[in-house]
Structure formats: C-alpha cells, structure tokens
Amino acid sequence: MPRLAHLGLGHFFRAHQAWYTERANGLNPDETWAYTAFTGRSPVLAEAMTAGGDRYTLIERGADGDTASTITSVTRSIPGDDADGWVAAFSDPELAVVTVTVTESGYGDAPTAAPTRLLTGIAARRAVGAGPLAVVSCDNLAGNGEVLHGAVARLAEASDLALARWVERNVTFPSTMVDRITPHTDDPLVVVTEPFSEWVIAGDFPAGRPAWHEVGVRFVDDVAPYERRKLWLLNAAHTTMTYLGLLRGLETIDQAWGDAEIRATVEQLWTEVRPVLGQGLSMTLPDDEMDAALAALRPRFANPRIAHRLEQIARQGREKLAQRQQAIMAARIEAGLPAGEACEATIAAFDEIVRKGEFRVD
Ligand SMILES: NC(=O)c1ccc[n+]([C@@H]2O[C@H](COP(=O)([O-])OP(=O)(O)OC[C@H]3O[C@@H](n4cnc5c(N)ncnc54)[C@H](O)[C@@H]3O)[C@@H](O)[C@H]2O)c1
Numbered sequence: 054m055p056r057l058a059h060l061g062l063g064h065f066f067r068a069h070q071a072w073y074t075e076r077a078n079g080l081n082p083d084e085t086w087a088y089t090a091f092t093g094r095s096p097v098l099a100e101a102m103t104a105g106g107d108r109y110t111l112i113e114r115g116a117d118g119d120t121a122s123t124i125t126s127v128t129r130s131i132p133g134d135d136a137d138g139w140v141a142a143f144s145d146p147e148l149a150v151v152t153v154t155v156t157e158s159g160y161g162d163a164p165t166a167a168p169t170r171l172l173t174g175i176a177a178r179r180a181v182g183a184g185p186l187a188v189v190s191c192d193n194l195a196g197n198g199e200v201l202h203g204a205v206a207r208l209a210e211a212s213d214l215a216l217a218r219w220v221e222r223n224v225t226f227p228s229t230m231v232d233r234i235t236p237h238t239d240d241p242l243v244v245v246t247e248p249f250s251e252w253v254i255a256g257d258f259p260a261g262r263p264a265w266h267e268v269g270v271r272f273v274d275d276v277a278p279y280e281r282r283k284l285w286l287l288n289a290a291h292t293t294m295t296y297l298g299l300l301r302g303l304e305t306i307d308q309a310w311g312d313a314e315i316r317a318t319v320e321q322l323w324t325e326v327r328p329v330l331g332q333g334l335s336m337t338l339p340d341d342e343m344d345a346a347l348a349a350l351r352p353r354f355a356n357p358r359i360a361h362r363l364e365q366i367a368r369q370g371r372e373k374l375a376q377r378q379q380a381i382m383a384a385r386i387e388a389g390l391p392a393g394e395a396c397e398a399t400i401a402a403f404d405e406i407v408r409k410g411e412f413r414v415d
C-alpha cells in the first residue's frame with residue numbers, strides 16, 4: 054500500500070511533490086515510496102489518471118526547450134468524495150505522510166475543506182491504532198503548517214477532547230515553502246512546469262518520509278523567512294502583474310513582464326518589500342540570498358514558453374491580496390514607512406477589475 058497520501062490532486066502536486074518523490078525513488082530503488090492521491094472536489098482528474106494507468110507526462114518547459122519524463126510515483130488516484138477510500142488510506146499503518154494542496158480556499162471549516170477531511174481521516178487512524186503521521190501543507194500560505202494545525206486542532210477540540218489530545222501527540226504539521234510555476238493545461242495526463250523548483254520544509258516526520266533531502270529539498274529549523282521571501286517576492290509580483298496586466302488586455306505573465314511599465318511596478322514592489330522582508334520574523338535571510346532569488350525570478354517571469362495565464366492567477370484575489378500586498382503595506386506602515394505605491398497600484402487595479410466584472414477574481 055502507498056505510504057504517501059495527497060489531498061488536492063491537481064497540476065502543482067504532480068509537478069512538485071510527486072516529482073521529488075519520483076526522483077528520490079530513482080536514487081533509492083530498494084526503498085521506493087508511492088502516493089495515493091485524492092482530488093479535492095471534482096472526481097474528473099482522478100478518473101482520467103486511473104484510466105491512464107496513473108502514469109502521466111511531466112514536461113519541464115524552459116525558455117529554450119522541453120524535457121519530458123513519465124512520472125510513476127502516484128499509483129492510485131481517488132475521487133475526493135470517496136469517503137471509504139479516504140478512511141482506508143488513513144487506517145493503513147504503512148501511511149507515513151499526507152501532503153496537501155487545496156488552494157487558499159481549502160483551509161476553511163466546510164465539510165469538503167482540508168481540516169474537516171483530515172480530522173475524519175485522523176480519527177479513523179486513531180480508532181485502529183495505526184500510529185503517528187505527518188500532514189504537510191504545500192499551499193502558498195504564510196505559516197501553512199501552523200494554519201493547518203490550528204484548524205485541525207480547533208475542530209478536534211470542538212468535537213472530541215481525547216481525539217484532540219491524540220492529534221497533539223501523534224500528528225505533526227511541518228511548514229513548507231514550495232515553488233514551481235505550473236500553469237494549468239487541458240490534457241489531464243500532461244503537466245507542464247518550469248525547470249526551476251524549490252521545496253523547503255521545517256518539522257518532524259514521525260513515521261518517516263522519502264529521501265527528499267537527496268533530491269534538493271532543504272530541511273531547516275524555521276521555514277518562515279523562506280516562505281516570506283517567496284510569497285512577497287514571487288507571488289506578490291504575480292498578483293501585481295496579473296491585475297495590471299488584465300487591465301491592459303494582456304493574457305500571460307511573460308507578456309506582463311514584457312510591458313515596461315508593469316515591469317517597473319514589479320521592480321518598485323520589490324524595493325518596497327525589501328526593508329520589511331524580515332519584519333516580525335526571528336531571522337532574516339542574508340542579502341545575497343535575496344539578490345539570488347530576484348536574479349532567478351526575472352528570467353522565470355520572462356519565460357515565453359510557459360504561458361502562465363493571468364486569469365488563473367487572478368482567482369481568489371481577496372485572499373491572495375490579504376497575504377501579499379495588504380500584508381506588505383501593513384508591515385511598511387508598522388515600520389514607519391509609506392504604504393508603498395506599487396502595492397497601492399495593485400489594489401487599485403484589483404478594485405477596477407472587480408468593478409468592470411470581466412474576470413473572475415473569487
Ligand atoms: N500551480 C502553481 O504554480 C503552484 C505553485 C506553488 C504552489 N501552488 C499551490 O498549489 C495550489 C493548487 O494549485 P494547482 O495548480 O495544483 O491547482 P489545481 O486546480 O490543478 O488543483 C487544485 C486541487 O485543489 C482542490 N481544491 C480547490 N479548492 C478546494 C477547496 N476549497 N477545498 C478542497 N479542495 C479544493 C481541487 O479539487 C484540486 O484537487 C495553489 O493554490 C497553491 O497554493 C501552486
């Protein structure tokens with residue numbers, strides 16, 4: 054039985070966590086790890102993956118060409134509404150790690166959101182004495198592990214105090230910084246992503262994990278400075294390019310980056326972010342790490358072949374702005390600085406898009 058489970062089978066999981074696992078398996082053929090992957094909502098992708106023998110093609114699309122590989126680390130794909138399949142996966146003592154990518158909206162208290170479903174699985178696991186587990190959020194949320202832990206703990210405390218105690222003793226919620234630009238594609242068995250990839254993890258894995266550390270994953274004591282770096286430099290820049298770009302009739306990130314005024318606004322955003330990047334954190338990354346991140350970001354945004362659509366990034370705009378531009382502005386104001394023109398311009402563009410009603414931002 055697979056020792057890994059995933060909630061939120063989609064594009065990013067297959068370009069990132071499943072890809073790292075595939076590579077770790079390649080280096081450790083005697084100790085391979087496999088995934089059971091559950092969709093978050095619609096069953097369509099699980100059905101397509103099953104019909105395709107759970108093998109899919111990952112295309113790493115650089116500015117100059119493609120590299121294609123077949124990924125086999127997902128061995129079972131299950132529709133998210135298969136409650137029996139979910140309970141069976143959690144009841145298996147072999148299960149060691151559950152990764153999660155359900156978007157920002159998947160952390161609420163709806164029955165279909167991640168916390169409720171995880172608690173159902175964890176309760177089943179406790180009932181059969183199947184042992185400890187790591188639950189790893191891989192969504193673009195600040196403090197994603199803490200957020201998920203808090204949500205699961207609150208639900209447990211409200212329903213069953215003994216279960217809440219069991220969660221505290223047996224389930225860990227590592228925090229992660231995840232990065233790999235992965236646009237959505239139409240073919241369910243083909244995932245297109247960029248060559249760049251990063252995964253930084255802080256936290257314990259009480260039942261073990263794949264040898265991700267052998268394939269570039271960094272294990273650190275505190276992931277917050279890495280998350281902050283990525284969220285405020287990359288994701289905030291995506292948000293700025295998206296709303297400014299849509300207002301100008303542009304369609305993709307590389308087009309927005311190619312617009313001199315938008316590019317200048319992004320560079321201005323990075324200037325606004327820099328003095329507050331470490332604010333409220335216990336450590337700040339060294340300047341040269343920031344410079345390296347920005348030097349890598351410019352060609353990533355310019356990649357003309359990745360076609361990352363602004364309409365995709367525009368979704369869930371309010372949640373994203375709260376974590377990105379509004380958080381940056383709050384940090385600047387707290388530091389006695391002006392709120393920041395690039396952040397204000399992004400929010401004004403978002404408001405204009407909402408007013409016009411041409412694009413979905415919810
Ligand atoms: N695509 C990227 O470039 C990228 C990069 C880094 C991180 N991420 C993170 O991964 C997340 C998913 O991205 P993706 O490209 O895989 O999207 P996707 O649409 O391909 O897959 C999203 C998955 O989440 C599920 N889901 C969505 N909303 C949900 C909800 N409210 N409750 C429960 N399940 C829900 C969907 O059913 C689906 O299984 C992003 O929101 C982001 O946090 C994505």
Ligand SMILES: O=P(O)(O)OC[C@@H](O)[C@@H](O)[C@H](O)[C@H](O)CO
Nearest residue numbers: 193231232233234235288291366
């Ligand atoms: O994934 P979202 O929807 O939070 O934001 C859209 C993009 O900014 C995002 O997916 C990036 O491509 C990604 O975070 C790169 O690692």
